[in-house]
Amino acid sequence: MTSRALSTDVLLGLLPIALLIALWQGLVSFELAPVALLPPPGLVFSRLLQQLVTFSFQQEIIATLFRLFTGFLIAVALGVGVGMVAAASPAINATVRPLVRVLAPLPKVALYPALLLLLGFGHESKIALVAADALFPILLSTYYGASTVEQKLIWSAMAAGTPRREILLKVVLPAAMPSILTGCRIGLVISCIVVFLAEMITSTDGLGHVLITAARTFQAVDMFVPLITISLLGLILNALLQAARSYLLRGFPEA
Amino acid sequence: MKVLPSRSSEVATPGPARQPATAMIEIDHVSQVFQTSARKDHLALSDISLTIEDGAFVSILGPSGCGKSTLLYIVGGFVSPTSGSAKVKGKTITAPGPDRGPVFQEFALFPWKTVLGNVMYGPRQQGVRATEAEAQSRALIEMVGLKGYENFFPKELSGGMKQRVALARTLAYHPEVLLMDEPFGALDAHTRTRLQNDLLNIWERDRKTVLFVTHSVDEAVFLSDKVVMMSRSPGRIRQVIDIDLPRPRRRTELLLDPRYQKYVVDIERMFDDIDEAGVNP
Numbered sequence: 001m002t003s004r005a006l007s008t009d010v011l012l013g014l015l016p017i018a019l020l021i022a023l024w025q026g027l028v029s030f031e032l033a034p035v036a037l038l039p040p041p042g043l044v045f046s047r048l049l050q051q052l053v054t055f056s057f058q059q060e061i062i063a064t065l066f067r068l069f070t071g072f073l074i075a076v077a078l079g080v081g082v083g084m085v086a087a088a089s090p091a092i093n094a095t096v097r098p099l100v101r102v103l104a105p106l107p108k109v110a111l112y113p114a115l116l117l118l119l120g121f122g123h124e125s126k127i128a129l130v131a132a133d134a135l136f137p138i139l140l141s142t143y144y145g146a147s148t149v150e151q152k153l154i155w156s157a158m159a160a161g162t163p164r165r166e167i168l169l170k171v172v173l174p175a176a177m178p179s180i181l182t183g184c185r186i187g188l189v190i191s192c193i194v195v196f197l198a199e200m201i202t203s204t205d206g207l208g209h210v211l212i213t214a215a216r217t218f219q220a221v222d223m224f225v226p227l228i229t230i231s232l233l234g235l236i237l238n239a240l241l242q243a244a245r246s247y248l249l250r251g252f253p254e255a
Numbered sequence: 256m257k258v259l260p261s262r263s264s265e266v267a268t269p270g271p272a273r274q275p276a277t278a279m280i281e282i283d284h285v286s287q288v289f290q291t292s293a294r295k296d297h298l299a300l301s302d303i304s305l306t307i308e309d310g311a312f313v314s315i316l317g318p319s320g321c322g323k324s325t326l327l328y329i330v331g332g333f334v335s336p337t338s339g340s341a342k343v344k345g346k347t348i349t350a351p352g353p354d355r356g357p358v359f360q361e362f363a364l365f366p367w368k369t370v371l372g373n374v375m376y377g378p379r380q381q382g383v384r385a386t387e388a389e390a391q392s393r394a395l396i397e398m399v400g401l402k403g404y405e406n407f408f409p410k411e412l413s414g415g416m417k418q419r420v421a422l423a424r425t426l427a428y429h430p431e432v433l434l435m436d437e438p439f440g441a442l443d444a445h446t447r448t449r450l451q452n453d454l455l456n457i458w459e460r461d462r463k464t465v466l467f468v469t470h471s472v473d474e475a476v477f478l479s480d481k482v483v484m485m486s487r488s489p490g491r492i493r494q495v496i497d498i499d500l501p502r503p504r505r506r507t508e509l510l511l512d513p514r515y516q517k518y519v520v521d522i523e524r525m526f527d528d529i530d531e532a533g534v535n536p
Contacts, residue, residue: 150361152357152363155331155357155359156359156363157376158350159355160353160376160377160424160428161352174365251369
């Protein structure tokens with residue numbers, strides 16, 4: 001894609017966001033919603049800039065990001081690991097498959113009260129919830145990718161002298177990478193949602209906690225600030241993952 | 256001039272009249288049954304016996320679905336035969352090994368590796384040091400006519416170029432036998448002709464044993480010392496034809512050569528017979 005086409009795409013992508021903010025401003029300007037409950041976007045963004053430089057708000061962001069990353073990375077390690085092994089071994093697949101079928105459709109947030117009791121109010125319970133929710137899309141797409149690797153790639157590597165036990169790492173993993181990274185992308189979005197949700201339900205810090213505290217004291221501006229923050233964080237993280245994906249998949253036709 | 260010696264598949268081992276060349280591949284009463292569904296079995300190969308001498312260029316020719324690729328996979332060690340055995344240099348084949356290098360119709364290049372990375376893969380697996388493997392691989396890439404494309408990814412190359420890379424990748428680990436599974440089947444006629452010429456030129460240098468699967472009669476005659484004709488369902492060897500044409504072969508000369516023409520016409524007639532007598536029309 002040329003840089004010119006890319007910038008057109010970026011402009012087109014910004015358009016609906018600009019419209020959304022205009023709609024928001026319109027609702028406030030035409031007094032369709034009381035300013036006390038729906039503050040104008042200008043006020044929210046200036047408040048956000050004010051907050052971003054304060055140490056306490058940075059601490060909240062760091063807490064949220066730490067949980068998000070740790071949970072997501074655990075999900076990646078477990079999902080890719082189990083997915084690969086299940087694709088390689090019919091016996092392990094037969095063992096794992098029923099468990100995945102039972103656990104995948106379960107709303108993981110229902111586990112949160114139990115996780116709180118087991119792991120406490122700190123990082124651990126949130127990390128566990130993020131990992132549990134991000135795990136399944138990564139596991140399933142890894143399994144799918146690893147079990148549909150072209151047989152002749154594996155044969156080519158074996159003929160070149162790669163021992164059977166190394167095929168998984170040297171051929172199946174890189175060949176399944178497009179599918180794995182698609183799973184990771186879905187898992188990352190889920191991680192953003194779930195970490196915020198967990199912090200809203202029960203927490204002593206983090207962006208979700210900031211939002212719920214502000215809401216309970218009717219501080220509308222402060223309520224919108226963490227919301228915008230998590231959106232921006234999601235945008236940045238997705239862009240980073242996309243950059244990593246473009247690099248890792250630079251040889252693949254579909255990338 | 257006896258163009259088509261009437262040797263049937265039963266004559267598996269070379270008779271006493273043949274020159275005492277050493278056997279590279281011995282296929283001994285190989286049959287292959289595939290389970291197509293829970294109740295149905297499909298006999299893909301039926302009692303195949305064939306000996307391929309060291310340094311011979313042998314084509315396996317047959318209609319699609321005659322099991323010719325399966326036979327190649329058995330020699331590659333990718334598929335184990337239901338009964339019978341295949342040997343390479345007297346040792347029974349149980350697994351793939353670097354003594355037998357495959358080249359597939361689908362190229363099967365590693366998409367995450369560059370041209371150089373693909374070609375270096377084999378030598379690196381064989382424990383060759385990186386600098387040495389790179390030097391060897393660059394020389395091979397030049398030999399197959401792709402100098403300047405070392406850092407390209409396979410997706411950036413045309414079909415013919417991809418197959419050149421695949422050939423270089425296989426040659427890089429010095430297999431004694433090349434197993435070519437309709438390698439030029441996915442290419443256009445012009446590219447196909449060029450690759451056939453280049454393959455012969457490369458083969459003339461070190462005369463590796465080549466087992467070449469194809470369904471193209473003129474390709475088989477042009478390239479081979481021996482053409483193994485198969486019939487389908489179940490796959491059997493119908494006839495083994497020695498191609499007694501001088502080497503090095505030049506395509507333009509051969510096309511005018513009546514001996515070449517007679518081989519092609521005779522084999523095509525046999526193909527028609529197979530079709531008429533065929534179980535599957």
